[in-house]
Amino acid sequence: MIVPAKRITIIGMGLIGGSLGLALRAAQGANIRITGVDVSEDSLNTARLLGAADDITTDSKAAVKDADIVFLCTPVLQAAALAKEIAPYLKQGAIVTDTCSTKSYLMQQIAFLLPAGIHYIPGHPMAGREKSGIEAADAALFDNKWYILTPKQTADKRAVALVRQVINLTGARITVMEAGQHDVCTALISHVPHIGAAALVNLLAYSEDQDSSIKLAGGGFRDTTRIASSNADMWADICMTNAAPIVDSLDKFNQLITQITQAIREGDRARVHNFFTTAKKRRDGLLQLELSASEQPLSNGH
Ligand SMILES: NC(=O)C1=CN([C@@H]2O[C@H](COP(=O)(O)OP(=O)(O)OC[C@H]3O[C@@H](n4cnc5c(N)ncnc54)[C@H](O)[C@@H]3O)[C@@H](O)[C@H]2O)C=CC1
Numbered sequence: 001m002i003v004p005a006k007r008i009t010i011i012g013m014g015l016i017g018g019s020l021g022l023a024l025r026a027a028q029g030a031n032i033r034i035t036g037v038d039v040s041e042d043s044l045n046t047a048r049l050l051g052a053a054d055d056i057t058t059d060s061k062a063a064v065k066d067a068d069i070v071f072l073c074t075p076v077l078q079a080a081a082l083a084k085e086i087a088p089y090l091k092q093g094a095i096v097t098d099t100c101s102t103k104s105y106l107m108q109q110i111a112f113l114l115p116a117g118i119h120y121i122p123g124h125p126m127a128g129r130e131k132s133g134i135e136a137a138d139a140a141l142f143d144n145k146w147y148i149l150t151p152k153q154t155a156d157k158r159a160v161a162l163v164r165q166v167i168n169l170t171g172a173r174i175t176v177m178e179a180g181q182h183d184v185c186t187a188l189i190s191h192v193p194h195i196g197a198a199a200l201v202n203l204l205a206y207s208e209d210q211d212s213s214i215k216l217a218g219g220g221f222r223d224t225t226r227i228a229s230s231n232a233d234m235w236a237d238i239c240m241t242n243a244a245p246i247v248d249s250l251d252k253f254n255q256l257i258t259q260i261t262q263a264i265r266e267g268d269r270a271r272v273h274n275f276f277t278t279a280k281k282r283r284d285g286l287l288q289l290e291l292s293a294s295e296q297p298l299s300n301g302h
């Protein structure tokens with residue numbers, strides 16, 4: 001399908017921005033013109049070499065002047081600052097969207113920045129990896145993954161439809177959610193697991209025999225800590241912009257850790273056994289759900 005958005009500007013040509021550029025290019029060929037923006041000239045040169053952007057520049061203001069759609073693909077706090085910077089340079093009818101991992105904060109920040117006639121349609125691909133930068137970009141990153149949109153109820157319907165059309169080109173599955181619900185869900189299934197993985201790795205610092213511990217670390221340690229290799233800049237911003245849902249989930253996580261600590265300390269095998277049985281049942285059930293999820297819509301019907 002040929003989309004009516006001809007000029008797309010991607011600000012932040014890293015893992016997500018680069019993957020988006022590659023996916024759109026693969027789907028649309030020469031029908032669209034992609035302008036890539038980044039603070040890193042090396043990243044921009046690589047982006048053009050890979051085919052993720054036609055034009056490249058470090059000047060975000062100039063890059064958005066003719067854009068039909070602008071994707072903000074930087075860490076959250078940078079995206080908020082960029083929205084402010086580019087606002088006066090956007091053309092009438094332009095759409096601003098983003099790929100950031102937290103939504104309520106950005107919506108509050110951006111709501112009053114954009115002039116009338118310019119539409120903000122927030123987005124978040126539930127696709128990624130622990131590597132960052134354009135070198136890790138992949139045209140198939142979004143394939144069959146959820147891509148969440150959190151537009152306000154009052155958002156322009158044609159703008160939402162156009163963003164959907166463009167996202168569809170990446171092979172992602174689109175779902176629409178309220179921003180607060182998005183932030184609570186992602187705190188539980190993404191943000192707290194990333195904090196947990198980082199904590200497990202940092203736990204090694206307490207080891208009296210670090211070298212042997214690291215040497216012995218097997219598949220289990222690798223599996224549970226892969227995402228601890230993620231970008232610190234990005235994760236610091238996520239924690240700063242989704243604090244209440246993250247703290248709420250962390251409090252509950254701490255309760256669970258306290259409970260299992262007590263049970264082990266007291267030698268209560270039945271309680272310890274129950275802790276693992278409950279988790280195994282849930283996890284095995286999740287795998288079953290995942291198998292059928294590719295056929296099922298989310299509970300909100302999207
Ligand atoms: N890494 C992941 O797995 C996922 C990340 N996200 C979100 O997408 C966004 C981008 O993440 P990644 O692509 O992983 O990060 P990344 O670190 O790979 O890329 C970010 C790019 O933005 C550039 N940048 C930073 N500040 C800038 C500025 N002021 N102006 C222009 N360029 C600037 C950086 O130089 C870098 O090339 C983040 O908000 C993140 O929360 C969403 C889904 C998955």
Ligand SMILES: O=C(O)C(=O)Cc1ccc(O)cc1
Pocket residue numbers: 100101125126127128129130190227
């Ligand atoms: O590497 C992984 O498995 C991830 O979970 C990547 C990821 C990171 C941040 C997001 O907002 C969404 C996905």
